[in-house]
Amino acid sequence: MDVESHLQGTILAQFADHGVNLNGLIIPGRSIEGALSRHAFNLIVNNDDDVFKVSLVGSATAVRYRDREILLATQHQLRGIDESQVAMLTDSGSHIITSGGLRRYPERSDTDAHDIVAFDFTEPCADWPELKKRFFDLNRRPPDVLNIHVLALLLSGFPFYDQTYEIHENNHLGIARRNVVCLPQSQPSDHALLTVKAVHPVEKHPDGMSGGSAFVIQLEGERPHAYFAGIIVRGGKDTFHILKAGVVIEFLNAAFS
Structure with missing residues (x-):
């Protein structure tokens, strides 16, 4: 809410x-x-723990760009985080869906233009169509x-x-x-x-x-x-x-x- x-x-x-x-x-x-x-979501990381199943590490933005479902976050949020375990919960919260990979810039100290990372949820969304409605169509x-x-x-x-x-x-x-x-x-x-x-x-x-x-x-x-x-x-x-x-x-x- x-x-x-x-x-x-x-x-x-x-x-x-x-x-x-x-x-x-x-x-x-x-x-x-x-x-x-x-289209804003809590940035969730899947944990290998039966009790503390996920960690909350900030915020993310879901966009659809050139037919790809992409979850955007900042690189500085993810220091010390296993990025392969960045995930989205299903609507019921019963399943934790990790991304299909990520893209990033090399970090730079002179600009925030590189403080961005994209998690590709295109393939996971094909398996879990309920996730698709979360992504904003970024056309322009x-x-x-x-x-x-x-x-x-x-x-x-x-x-x-x-x-x-x-x-x-x-x-x-x-x-x-x-x-x-x-x-x-x-x-x-x-x-x-x-x-x-x-x-x-x-x-x-x-x-x-x-x-x-x-x-x-x-x-x-x-x-x-x-x-x-x-x-x-x-x-x-x-x-x-x-x-x-x-x-x-x-x-x-x-x-x-």
């Missing part, structure tokens, strides 16, 4: 009585937050518009503070998504990134949201359009840094050419 945002009834409410164009489909304004945030990057035409950016992820891990005590895994509504703030010196500012600062530090999704809603003509804007690379209580959609697409083109 989603963690309630401070912004319910404010910025997102402006779309309540209007449709938002998303990949050519008109999504009712009251449904746009759920339609966008559902957002067109360039003036900041005054950016109505909102919706960031979604799974901060560690919001998760409930009571496997040993109660055999319970409580996964909670947090949505943060932002507006553009600045262009940092690293042009792979965009800095955005939360309209209202979050109460708890959002550690764990790295890898989560960012979508932008912007005005084109008289209708709002929504686009994939990138993935979260880091953030604080009031600002976040986003790896831009164009940089993500360039990586996918290089990784899966």
